[in-house]
Amino acid sequence: MTNVVIVGQGYVGLPLAQGAVHAGLSVIGFDLSVHTVENLNAGKSHIDDLHNDDIKSMLAAGYRASSDPAVIQTANVVVICVPTPLGAAGSPDLTAVKAATTTISNNLSAGALVVLESTTYPGTTNDLIRPILESPGRVLDRDFHLAFSPERIDPGNDTYGLKNTPKVVGGVSKKSTDVAAAFYAQFVDTVVTTKGAKEAETAKLLENTYRHINIALVNEMARFCHELDIDLWNVIEAAKTKPFGFQAFYPGPGVGGHCIPIDPNYLSYEVRKSLGYPFKFVELAEEINNSMPAYVVGRVQDILNGAEQSLKGSSVLLLGVTYKANIADKRESPATPIAQLLIAKGASVSYHDPNVDSWNVAGTTLHAAADLHEAVQSADIVLLLQNHAQYEPDALSNKAHLFFDTRGVTTTSSAIRL
Structure with missing residues (x-):
């Protein structure tokens, strides 16, 4: 045996x-x-x-x-x-x-x-x-x-x-x-x-670097599409009807988990160490994806300004603080830097996540809101970061004063999408 x-x-x-x-x-x-x-x-x-x-x-x-x-x-x-x-x-x-x-x-x-x-x-x-x-x-x-x-x-x-x-x-x-x-x-x-251990090691890095770079592509597109008044989510839905040569990737508030935020750095590190020059695609993707939490907070501030409210002193409810939907894993979740930036700008931050009872942000332990609908209705702005199966985004957006959807899952006019 x-x-x-x-x-x-x-x-x-x-x-x-x-x-x-x-x-x-x-x-x-x-x-x-x-x-x-x-x-x-x-x-x-x-x-x-x-x-x-x-x-x-x-x-x-x-x-x-x-x-x-x-x-x-x-x-x-x-x-x-x-x-x-x-x-x-x-x-x-x-x-x-x-x-x-x-x-x-x-x-x-x-x-x-x-x-x-x-x-x-x-x-x-x-x-x-x-x-x-x-x-x-x-x-x-x-x-x-x-x-x-x-x-x-x-x-x-x-x-x-x-x-x-x-x-x-x-x-x-x-x-x-x-x-x-x-x-x-x-x-x-x-x-x-594979041919050897090096090839197996590099195959893993290629898999996640591929995702990392393509996510960065749509994250950058999300920014200029917003400025040009183009619905990127609709663009992606149209593009993915092509039966060959295209794979859909989606923008979001940042990348998280144990792979995408970390693995490409291992490949970039080895290229620089062994060859002395940068892996430009990876480093650019890293820059774009790492900047998304700050971009999201900037959009939150703009949305509040449009409603004649200041971010400072406003109550912000974060929905879903894990790095992926329907799990409890918070490793490298973009929710953490987003919460930290909001707090630094004077916002009052709370959260709801059916998979996370408590959450440590900037040295402070937060506890999940007990009543989802009450929390949504009482917040100045609701920020959907992770679309867990328990959520009904359209219904929640209709109850919120302001609803910012970073996952592109809402269909109501009351929601603002990334």
């Missing part, structure tokens, strides 16, 4: 553990957080995509969580699923990856496969992880195998999950690629192998 230890039991590692354990593999989820481990072993989930019943089903199938690194000694497959945030000045922070790899190296069994799933810049698997694993005198493909396989978890996606989303795999050698591909083929329908 394949014994698997998955390092990191968050949004990536926990669904991976679920897929592996239900395929009949012996799975241990390793996490440094004792609190997370205790909750998982008690059948309690801490991520959107898995509920408590899912964790209980995993436990019944043999899964368990542990914070003891000694569990790695029993594994013939170890998968790294730890955070890779941005550090100072936008540079990659691989602290967690280095620490995890060192722990693995100290406990690795002979012949084990090690796979990195955490997003990173090209060359990390071979240039950073491989030397750590080889440092005790191990030899690649004799004493261990090593590969990269980018995570493609999309929180809240009911159509595509781990099993039916093709899995890209690239080893630092052909043998390692084959071993890693065979592992994932046990619980993923389609495994796509």
Whole structure:
């Protein structure tokens, strides 16, 4: 039986553990957080995509969580699923990856496969992880195998999950690629192998850079279309009727989540570090997308001015503060800088989100409005940032004094769209 230890039991590692354990593999989820481990072993989930019943089903199938690194000694497959945030000045922070790899190296069994799933810049698997694993005198493909396989978890996606989303795999050698591909083929329908680890690493970055740049395109169009009195939302609906050569992207208040605001920076960083020149498309997209929260606040101010009200002293209600609809994840959500800017300009900010009970903004803990309709009616302006399924935007816009829709979902004349 394949014994698997998955390092990191968050949004990536926990669904991976679920897929592996239900395929009949012996799975241990390793996490440094004792609190997370205790909750998982008690059948309690801490991520959107898995509920408590899912964790209980995993436990019944043999899964368990542990914070003891000694569990790695029993594994013939170890998968790294730890955070890779941005550090100072936008540079990659691989602290967690280095620490995890060192722990693995100290406990690795002979012949084990090690796979990195955490997003990173090209060359990390071979240039950073491989030397750590080889440092005790191990030899690649004799004493261990090593590969990269980018995570493609999309929180809240009911159509595509781990099993039916093709899995890209690239080893630092052909043998390692084959071993890693065979592992994932046990619980993923389609495994796509690449030329090597660098190609697999770059494929992940290309996927999200593609989205990042196209979102920036429509965000910039939103600005000049507003000035030219052009309904961009209607433009997009018309353009996407073309059955080839066009994919619809939509403007918004900014980009959020664990991928788009971060991953393209890893690619830009590697280009600058290795080649000495900028990845201009990425850096321009970053500039545009990062400026959207300030643009949204400027539009709020203009809307209030048009109603002969000042932003300072006005009550602003934010609807939906997560980075994506119908989930509770607030990572890199544009709602945070928007709230901070509004507060800095003297506005009184409140929020409603059916998925978020409390929210920390600028050191202050805010609590979600208890009554949505009462909150909408009492605010000077309502700002729709995330269109959760529980919302009825047209009905809410008709109840609001002023309603600014940054998601283009309203159809009433009472709403103002981005």
